[in-house]
Amino acid sequence: MTDSVPGESVISRVVRLMSAFDRSLPTMTLSGLARRAGLPLTTTHRLVQELVRHGLIEKVSGDELRVGMRMWELGARGSLALGLQEVALPYMEDVQATVRQHTTLAILDRGSVLYVERLSDPESPLDAAHIAQRMPIHAASSGLVLLAYSDTAYQDEVLSLPLEAVTTDTITDPSIIRKHLADIRQRGHVAIPGIGHMDWIGIAVPVFGIAGKIAASLNAIVPRGEANVPAIIPSLLTAAHGISRTLGADNRLPGSRRL
Incomplete structure (x- = not known):
């Protein structure tokens, strides 16, 4: 059964196909791709032929398909x-030398948190925040930092939407989230355990760009029971200030007095 929309554009269908691949299912057969994308098999076959020809999808062993290197090349430009x-x-790298778990960089994109870089200790018991992984804004410390320094209209937009619980500790009450946002703006960091995963605590600080606009969130993700938050925050703030300065932010950044 498919859920294709009559009159749906070719580009929309291609996006469906490419979005069907993820970390948990990096390869699949043509029929599996059609099912996962919710498209007719004949449509999938026709589009995949074109995508293979352009290198956006590659054929691997047997009948399996995967995202092609051409897609990575175009995305990186x-x-x-x-x-x-x-x-x-x-x-x-400086932060990771202190944290020795996971150090990540995240941005806001299309209404969610998108992780764009991660450094990890191979011996870490956590499997957290992979590159290109998304999280709900309200269910990640990085998301709360990014939201705290966004304009009020965007905050209102995000908090007007249904906020689903990812764990039993996820905060879904907009009024409580607003209090956290105000606290973040005052302190320049946040550390809330269990909101995205019960086993870890995310410690996040803002990274600013030109004109002091929020550009990213720098984060440490550590086991919930072992987190030495006071020791990690200075390292994160120092690194975030360096990144912000390199991006062209004013030296008088929010939270810079705490460095």
Whole structure:
């Protein structure tokens, strides 16, 4: 059964196909791709032929298909995420030397948190915040930091939507979230355990760009029972200030007095 929409554009159908691939299912057969994308098999076959010809989808062993390297190449050209990665990585390495778990960089994109870089200790017991993974804004410390420094109209828009619980500790009451946002703006950081995953705590600080606009969130993700938050925050703030300065932000950043 398909859920294709009559009159749906070719581009919309291509986006469906490409969005069907993810970390949990990086390869699939043509019929599996059609089912997952909710498109007729004949439509999927026709579009996949074109996508393979352009290198956006690749054929692997047997009848399996996967996202092609051409897609990565096109996505990397002039990408905001790539520019942020290049600037942030040296500073993230300094944080990771202290954290020794996960250090991540996240941005807001299309109404959710998108992780664009991650450094991880191979011995970490956590499997958290992979590159290109998304999280609901209200269910991640990084999302709350990004929202705290966004304009009030965007905050109102996000908090007017249904806020689903990801864990039993996820905050879904808009009034409580607003209190956290005010606290973040005053303190310059946030550390709330269990809102995205019961086993970890995310510690997040803002990264600013030109004109002091929020550009990203720098985050440490550590086991909930082992988190030494006071020891981690200074490292995050120092790194975030360095990234912000490199991006062209004013030296008088929110929270800079706490460095």
